[in-house]
Amino acid sequence: MNVGEHIFKNKSINSFTIVNKMSSSLPQQEKIFTADMSADIFQPHAQIDYSLEGWATANNGLVILKGYRILMCRDYQTLKHVRIMSGGWAGSEPLYTGFVGPGMLTAIVLGDKFCSPPYPSILAAIRELGVGNPYGILLIVPNHPFTKINFILAVECALREKLPVKIIFVADDSSGLVDNQHGRTGLCGVTMVWKVAGAMAERNCCLEEIYNFCFDISSTHLSTITCNIVKVKNEVLDKKFDDSCSSKLSAGHDLVSSDISHESSIRTIEIKGDVVDRKEKGGIHSFQSLEDLAATLIGYTINGTYSPHSVILGPDSNIALLLNNYGSMENSEIYALVSELRYKLKHQGIKICRIYIGTVSTGQILDGFSVTVMKVNEKIIQYLDYPTAVPAWPKIFHSDCNKPESLPIHVQGRFHYDKMEVKELGPILSKSDTEKIFKVMEYVSLALMSCEGQINRVGANFNMSRFGTHMKNAAENINRMLYENRLKIHCPYALLQQLSLISSLNIANICGTYYALFFDAASQTFLRYFHQSELTEKMWTDALESGIEAIEFYGKIKRYNRTLLDALYPVLEALKKSPENYTDVAEAAEFQNWEVTDTKFQQQNLLPDPGAHTVAIWVRAVVEALKTPYSQASIAGSSSFCSGIDDFMYYP
Structure with missing residues (x-):
């Protein structure tokens, strides 16, 4: 033995x-602290921010980038080697936060609990570490579908800005239960890759050498x-x-x-x-x-x-x-x-x-x-074996956690920019076309705001009970920026880029990522019409088609895109057949919403799918705005339309 x-x-x-230590024969003690009480104390959203502050408070060498959930080494600006970065959802601590420090990660970026960080936050971290850094940045991220898309988007944006960055997705799951659409999952093995990469960076290996070595480890050694x-x-x-x-x-x-x-x-x-x-x-x-x-x-x-x-x-x-x-x-x-x-x-x-x-x-x-x-x-x-001072790497270590009050736990980033400020490229619209876009944005935002409860009820059957609230948050930001003249409605490229950012930052989980993908890809279409000033129906049709293609391409990673595509395809076909017949376009969206629900759910007397349902809502709002003369458009009129949206939407 x-x-x-x-x-x-x-x-x-x-x-x-x-054997469970609490035998059923023993008397049960009365609970004095319940889960409901705990929920009142630790609100999930605020808990993450307080947690980051706690890590920085307990460690002299860590700082938080102000305005973001980004934890960094305090000396990140003066490091004379490659920066190693990672990130993902919160809720798996000490994963991510506990591995920032000498010998391992230079920075991490967090999202909500079990939600990937939005790509603008990831991009902000890359910029903060990368601008003026000749050594480069290596991102080493666990392979998860939600996280993967947002990190890819951020890296692509960073490469457009000529920042020296590479990325490795670690997939070490050996269970054999692999979804062929996104491959093996990244699990705890990513920490061992961080350890190797951090040691190589400290030993002044170049970005290419660290990337090749760690890619080989993550592919065949884990x-x-x-x-x-x-x-x-x-x-x-x-x-x-x-x-x-x-x-x-x-x-x-x-x-x-x-x-x-x-x-x-x-x-x-x-x-x-x-x-x-x-x-x-x-x-x-x-x-x-x-x-x-x-x-x-x-x-x-x-x-x-x-x-x-x-x-x-x-x-x-x-x-x-x-x-x-x-x-x-x-x-x-x-x-x-x-x-x-x-x-x-x-x-x-x-x-x-x-x-x-x-x-x-x-x-x-x-x-x-x-x-x-x-x-x-x-x-x-x-x-x-290379020394590291991070608290979560399994080893015995001694550290002075007494932080002088004079040391701040937040730092102001070196680059001051508005997340919603984007360049105005491509065609600039005429006054009349700009008025149309204003009216469309007004109708869509008010429609989504007024339908919060309805979409939440629809989404409750799909474990998406807050989907309507997320859509409302995004719509409120659109509406506020519209009336603050911060929404660049006169430039289709810039407008769609802003909508992409708003979607990523306000709509949690994979839904926001797909909307961000859709608007980002659609915006690129208008760069092809750089020298044209007149808005045409074909531009918008091409943009919609580009957005659908982007979701199809990235959507192979996971199946969540299906209902969104199911709702968008008939809209695109209706636009191609009769671009000026707005009624056909609206009916196409609503019909698809009914079709999706009819075959799968209507016989069970369940609500329609939230993805198709929401698309039908904002497509109808777009159509109503275009059909209404601008002189008659007003907030009151839009609100009246939105309050009656249940009349034309399928809702059992």
């Missing part, structure tokens, strides 16, 4: 199960398996795993074994893919021993036993292990697992050169651990 099994045997457990802990109650076990029970346990996946002891509360292991996407689940495994668990983990991460995405190793290979505790595992369990993994790997002739144990990522969804395998050589080991 090895050390690992001995620990578990001493706990009187015959398989990899742990493999991570995430294991979720599944709790099974006694009353479920008493049903002897009948079909209905099995469905509840595995969410549609088969149990590997049903030989589980009848404890009051036990835990089995669920091999899991994407950390956030709860729909991508693997099978639930119940292990008879710690030895079985270790063998399964090795089979997923090494030599393709269970997964084609594992690291290929030969005899006498060297590896580094990273075990991340998402927060629910006891230290004795993690170290017992390390012991068993060592025995298994030694038997295969594989040497563990470095072991890192700690919490590098947490999550509200996962309740378990992950194991990352990195194939290493002497050079990689030197980079892993």
Whole structure:
């Protein structure tokens, strides 16, 4: 019997199960602090900003870029080497924030909880690090569809500005549950790539050298398996795993074994893919021993036993292990697992050169651990051993956290610019055409503002209950900028660029990204008409087509674009057939909204899809604005139209 099994045997457990310490026979203590109370204290949006301030308060070497969720090294302007940058959603701390400092990341940018940072924020961080920096910037980002698109957009914009920047997407998920549309997911292995890149930067390697080396590591040297802990109650076990029970346990996946002891509360292991996407689940495994668990983990991460995405190793290979505790595992369990993994790997002739144990990522969804395998050589080991002072890298360190009050935790960026200020390129419209655009913007913004509750109700059936609120926030910004004369309605290119920025900054999650993509691509169309001053129907038709093509191209990464495209296609076809017949265009949008809902949801008496529904709302608003003479257009008239929008929209 090895050390690992001995620990578990001493706990009187015959398989990899742990008895819940709160026995059902013990009296339950009255809770004095509830989740509702917690929600009142920690508002999700403000919590992220306070959290960043907390990191900067506790660390003398960190600052926040004022006006953004960007955490940076205080000396970022004076560094004499390549800057390493990353970012993503909040809610997985210490991931991202805990890895900023000497020897690792120079800066990170955060979004909302489980929402990618908007691309203007990413671009602001690149500009702050890149302008006047001859060494360059390397972005190393976990591969997630939401994050990927926004970072690509920001990098493309930075390259247009001639900033020296490269990007690597780390995809280390070895679960085998890969969505072919966006590939493997980025998990905790990204931290090991940051460590190597940070050490190379400190050793004054050039941008190209760091990029090539880290790209090779992320492509062939990394493999991570995430294991979720599944709790099974006694009353479920008493049903002897009948079909209905099995469905509840595995969410549609088969149990590997049903030989589980009848404890009051036990835990089995669920091999899991994407950390956030709860729909991508693997099978639930119940292990008879710690030895079985270790063998399964090795089979997923090494030599393709269970997964084609594992690291290929030969005899006498060297590896580094990273075990991340998402927060629910006891230290004795993690170290017992390390012991068993060592025995298994030694038997295969594989040497563990470095072991890192700690919490590098947490999550509200996962309740378990992950194991990352990195194939290493002497050079990689030197980079892993290079000193770093960041708090989240698993190691013992000493640091003075006493911050003198004279040191600020926010800094003003070197570049003062309005996020909504864009260059005026392409055709400039006549006064009459500008008046038309003003009226269209007024009608659309007021329509979306008045339909907040309606869109929220529609989206509630798709876990998008705040979609209408996000659209209202964007519409309010459009309306305010319109009356402050900050919306460049006389220049189609600049107007669409501003709408792209507003969408990204105000509409959370992937929906805002797709709207940003749509408007950005549509704006590029007007650069082809640089020398034309007269507005034509063809310009707008071409712009709409370009926007659809952009969503189609990037939309291959994820399927969320489908209903938006379903609603836009008939609008484009109607414009091509009869560009001056606005009624046909509006009816095309509304008809598609009905069609989408009719085939999938209407028979179940559910609401229409929020994507198609919202497109139909703003297309109808555009049409109504164009049909109304400008002399009759007013805020009162627009509001009256918007308040009756339920009359012409399909709404069960």
